[in-house]
Amino acid sequence: MQVFLQTLVGGLSLGAVYALVAMGFSLVYRTMGLVNFAHGDVLMIGAYTASTFYTSTRLPFAVAIVSAIAVTGLIGLVIERVLRPLENKDVTLMLIGTIGFGMVLQALAILIWGATGRAVASPVKSAPLDVFGLRIRTYDLVVVAIAAIAVVLLVAFLQRTKRGAAMQAVAMDHEAATAVGIHVGRSNAIAFAIGAGLAALAGGLAGPMLYVNPTMGGTLGIKGFAAAMLGGCGNIPGAIVGGLAIGVLDSYAAGHFQGYSELVVFLVFTVLIMIRPTGLFGETTVSRA
Amino acid sequence: MSDLPGLPRFRTFTFAAGVLAVVLAGGCAAPGESKDSGSSGTGPIKIALVDAQSGQLSSLGKWEYKGAKLAVDEWNTAGGINGRKIRLDVFDDQGDPTVGTNIARKIDSQKYLAMIGTAESAVTIAMAPTLRQAEIPNIASGQSPGMVALKSPFLFLNGPTSTTYDETLAKYLVDTKKLKKIAFISNNGAYGKGEHDAFLKALSGRGITPVDDEVVTTDQKDFSAQLTKIRQRQPQVVFIGAEEVESGLIVKQARDLGINAPFAGAAPQGTPVFRDTAGAANAEGTIVSSPYLSNDTSAATKKFAAAYKAAFGEEAELHGAKAYDGTQIMLTAMKNSGVATGKKLADAIRAVKYEGLMGDFAFDATGVGITATSIGIIRKGTLVKAEG
Numbered sequence: 001m002q003v004f005l006q007t008l009v010g011g012l013s014l015g016a017v018y019a020l021v022a023m024g025f026s027l028v029y030r031t032m033g034l035v036n037f038a039h040g041d042v043l044m045i046g047a048y049t050a051s052t053f054y055t056s057t058r059l060p061f062a063v064a065i066v067s068a069i070a071v072t073g074l075i076g077l078v079i080e081r082v083l084r085p086l087e088n089k090d091v092t093l094m095l096i097g098t099i100g101f102g103m104v105l106q107a108l109a110i111l112i113w114g115a116t117g118r119a120v121a122s123p124v125k126s127a128p129l130d131v132f133g134l135r136i137r138t139y140d141l142v143v144v145a146i147a148a149i150a151v152v153l154l155v156a157f158l159q160r161t162k163r164g165a166a167m168q169a170v171a172m173d174h175e176a177a178t179a180v181g182i183h184v185g186r187s188n189a190i191a192f193a194i195g196a197g198l199a200a201l202a203g204g205l206a207g208p209m210l211y212v213n214p215t216m217g218g219t220l221g222i223k224g225f226a227a228a229m230l231g232g233c234g235n236i237p238g239a240i241v242g243g244l245a246i247g248v249l250d251s252y253a254a255g256h257f258q259g260y261s262e263l264v265v266f267l268v269f270t271v272l273i274m275i276r277p278t279g280l281f282g283e284t285t286v287s288r289a
Numbered sequence: 290m291s292d293l294p295g296l297p298r299f300r301t302f303t304f305a306a307g308v309l310a311v312v313l314a315g316g317c318a319a320p321g322e323s324k325d326s327g328s329s330g331t332g333p334i335k336i337a338l339v340d341a342q343s344g345q346l347s348s349l350g351k352w353e354y355k356g357a358k359l360a361v362d363e364w365n366t367a368g369g370i371n372g373r374k375i376r377l378d379v380f381d382d383q384g385d386p387t388v389g390t391n392i393a394r395k396i397d398s399q400k401y402l403a404m405i406g407t408a409e410s411a412v413t414i415a416m417a418p419t420l421r422q423a424e425i426p427n428i429a430s431g432q433s434p435g436m437v438a439l440k441s442p443f444l445f446l447n448g449p450t451s452t453t454y455d456e457t458l459a460k461y462l463v464d465t466k467k468l469k470k471i472a473f474i475s476n477n478g479a480y481g482k483g484e485h486d487a488f489l490k491a492l493s494g495r496g497i498t499p500v501d502d503e504v505v506t507t508d509q510k511d512f513s514a515q516l517t518k519i520r521q522r523q524p525q526v527v528f529i530g531a532e533e534v535e536s537g538l539i540v541k542q543a544r545d546l547g548i549n550a551p552f553a554g555a556a557p558q559g560t561p562v563f564r565d566t567a568g569a570a571n572a573e574g575t576i577v578s579s580p581y582l583s584n585d586t587s588a589a590t591k592k593f594a595a596a597y598k599a600a601f602g603e604e605a606e607l608h609g610a611k612a613y614d615g616t617q618i619m620l621t622a623m624k625n626s627g628v629a630t631g632k633k634l635a636d637a638i639r640a641v642k643y644e645g646l647m648g649d650f651a652f653d654a655t656g657v658g659i660t661a662t663s664i665g666i667i668r669k670g671t672l673v674k675a676e677g
Contacts, residue, residue: 003517006546010513115347119537119565128545135546210510211534211566215345219508247511255514258504259477 005134007251013140013209015247016147020202021224022231022239023154024195030234031171031191032087034094038079038102039199040221045105046072046200047212048113051120054207061123065204069197075105076196080189087188088174102217109214117213143205150201151240154194158236167191171234223250226269232279241280333376334369334628336361336619337396339389339406339416346384348533348562349408349608353430354379355601356612357405359593360620362600370624382407386415393419401425402623402630405616408608410436411479417441424631426622426638428615430608432556433483437655443635445656447615448580448647451487453660454555458528458578459491461664461675462553468525472501472550474515474539475530481507484530484555500524507535516543526576529554537566544571551576556607559665559672569670580647581607582665582672590646614645618658 021043028036036042046068053064079101086094124139158164169177170187178184203212206220227246231238249268253261276282338357340350361377369375380396382389389412396404397419403426407413410431420427421441428445429436434452436444462468471492475485485504492499500522503515516539519527527543529536529552540552540563553576557563564572584594584605593613597605618641623629626637643650643658650658665672 002521003514006517007514010511010542014511110343110347115343115351116562117348117534119562119568121568128547130547137545210538213345213534219510250509251511251514254505254509254511255518258515259506262506262508 002133003255007255008248009134009136009140011248011251012244013137013143013247014250015244016144017202017206017209017220017243018223018227018246019240019243020147020150020198020205021220022227022243023151023236024198024202025225025228026231026234026236026239027154027198028191028195029228030236031167032188034083034091034098035225035233036079036192036195037095037098037221038105039098039195040217040224041102041105041109042072042075042196042217043199043203043206043220043224044109044212044214044217045075045203046196047203047207047216048109050200050204051118051207051212052113054123055118055120065201068200068204072196072200073193076192076194077189079196080192084185084188087185106214106217113214115214117211117216119211120207122208139208143209146201146205150198151236154198155236157194163187163190226266230269230272230279232281235279235281238279238281245280331373333374334623335399335401336375336377336616337380337392337401337404337406338377339380339382339392339396339404339412340408341384341412342379342381344383344385346409349430350381350384350406352606352608353406353408353612355597356605356609356614357616359596359600359609360613360616363596364620370620370628373628375620377405382409382412384409384412386412389413389416390419392416393423397423397425402628403427403619403634405612405619406430409479410483413444414439417444420444424635426619426631426635428619428638430611430615433479434487435479435483437657440655442632442656445615445618445638445652446658447611447618449659449662450657451483451555452490454578454662455484455488455491457662457664458553458555458576459488459495461576461578462526463492463495463497469497470500470523470525471497472503472519472522472524472527473499473530474503474505474512474519474527476505476507476509476532476535478507478532480532480557481530488528488530499528505531505535505539507532509535510538512539512542513546516546516548519543520546520548524550526550527552529558531557533557533560533562534566537563537572540567540571540575544568553577555579555662559667560606561604564667564670572667572670575667576675577665577667577672578662579607579665579672580659580662581610582663582674586674587646589644593646610646614643614647614650617645618643618650 024039049071050064050068053059053067054061083094083097122139126138128135128137166182167187170184174184223246227242228239231242250265253264257264340353341347342350361375365374380392393416405428408430410433413429413431414435417439421443426443428447430447432451434450475481501519527550536557551574555578558575559577559579584590594605622637622641626633639652648659652658664675666675
């Protein structure tokens with residue numbers, strides 16, 4: 001029983017990070033019908049930037065993460081601007097473009113920070129909580145709380161603000177949206193910037209849990225992408241459920257299947273996707289080729 | 290994503306990308322094109338250094354390059370070999386065996402006399418058949434017993450194998466410290482598997498079965514399930530067979546879960562990367578089996594560390610030291626044999642007796658030159674030699 005619960009706790013904290021990654025994927029997919037393959041590498045840049053502000057310039061952790069979000073938000077805007085001429089013409093080329101951007105970001109990270117990577121000290125110094133023999137890290141609680149706040153803010157933005165409503169409209173029918181005077185390009189740019197900001201948030205939070213290095217975007221990116229697909233790509237609540245599900249599934253598979261856990265996670269994922277091709281909260285999503 | 294409307298453009302794009310890739314790959318590879326510089330007896334002596342310079346394992350590759358370069362620079366400053374300068378060209382294998390086999394063919398066609406590297410056993414094993422056929426001697430830094438099993442007369446190791454590391458460790462833990470309750474956590478990669486098997490063998494030779502044997506994947510980030518199981522068995526010591534970063538994460542999470550037993554492992558657990566990832570307080574007391582405990586163990590290591598610091602502005606460590614030893618041996622063999630190539634050079638390497646940073650090298654028929662390691666313990670963040 002103790003193993004069962006402890007595994008759940010471990011899975012949920014990483015799951016919260018996957019959920020943030022998945023939300024970034026979903027937001028861009030929702031508005032543009034595009035899977036941003038550079039997302040994992042934007043996350044890595046965010047993690048490096050946050051850790052640099054935090055450890056080198058000794059800014060408070062929260063300020064470091066906000067600065068990192070600003071930096072990656074700009075990167076998101078640049079990616080969108082470069083891809084904009086292809087919008088509504090060729091999604092395949094845009095996909096390849098995002099892959100290219102990911103490689104460029106990795107190369108940039110190696111140039112700036114070197115290939116070795118760095119460990120980030122936890123900003124929360126207090127010892128883990130002991131709840132009936134279960135150990136809960138205080139930092140994990142912080143991560144889960146911040147992820148929850150990010151979700152609330154994002155949903156409020158999409159549903160309660162004019163700009164958010166406009167983005168939803170672009171997602172549903174971009175021609176009609178253009179006709180009523182919504183600037184599609186700007187809407188996409190905002191989606192990309194927020195998506196990149198979410199990646200930085202995920203990366204910044206993951207830094208003290210993991211290890212920051214130029215290839216960290218690969219692992220977190222692929223799990224986050226799987227989470228987004230599992231939840232129903234483009235669906236924000238789905239991304240959260242998907243993220244937590246992948247995190248927990250990962251944790252249990254590691255306990256039961258040891259060295260084969262990765263294989264088992266993706267087998268389960270494949271079976272679920274075969275049963276529900278549109279994901280758990282699936283809706284027929286946009287495809288704007 | 291549903292259709293491919295711009296197929297002709299798509300082709301142009303992939304073609305352009307392909308050209309770009311070729312250009313980039315060419316840019317990364319070493320500029321070793323001049324035809325007359327091989328074994329002809331004039332021009333520089335060409336040695337290839339093959340290691341990951343990009344990707345996840347590039348820190349190993351960079352350390353190894355620095356060690357090898359230091360040795361080559363020393364020899365060049367002293368006038369080279371027989372009046373010829375030594376040229377060390379770097380090839381990036383990205384830690385990938387497939388890339389490695391391509392490089393093996395390349396260094397054969399470009400007439401390199403010898404090869405230093407790689408730091409990854411899997412890449413070295415992949416390259417070995419080609420190098421053996423081309424008769425290019427290779428001094429590698431991996432420690433997998435799988436390399437020895439190849440029985441290639443052209444393959445040498447600049448350090449001990451996992452068997453040595455883990456036999457020393459078992460001797461210390463079981464024979465000296467009388468610890469019986471040992472738990473395992475190792476990854477399923479080439480390194481982790483090798484460590485797991487070697488240590489298990491060392492234990493079973495002493496009639497001991499581990500109280501728990503957990504295997505993780507090389508990509509795993511959360512170890513709650515396995516560590517909780519280990520905690521329930523209350524081991525006296527936990528053996529860890531994983532690379533630097535993953536070991537650090539395991540130890541950090543283990544301490545958070547309330548496991549207070551010390552961890553024990555080999556070379557990766559003695560590195561600053563491990564200590565920083567785990568956190569210095571969490572890494573305290575870790576027992577490490579290594580041929581190179583610190584820069585302060587002897588006059589030779591102090592001299593090496595000072596030169597390393599002067600050249601690269603950072604602290605020397607195990608992998609740089611191994612590559613330095615390997616390169617010194619290679620260059621000594623070249624000098625002794627009058628810059629011979631192929632089998633003659635391999636025989637010259639086998640004949641070299643060298644007092645290096647790792648210990649006293651004396652190669653046997655399998656290409657192993659060092660069969661001893663020492664035990665160190667992390668105390669106040671640094672590795673110190675264990676007493677007794």
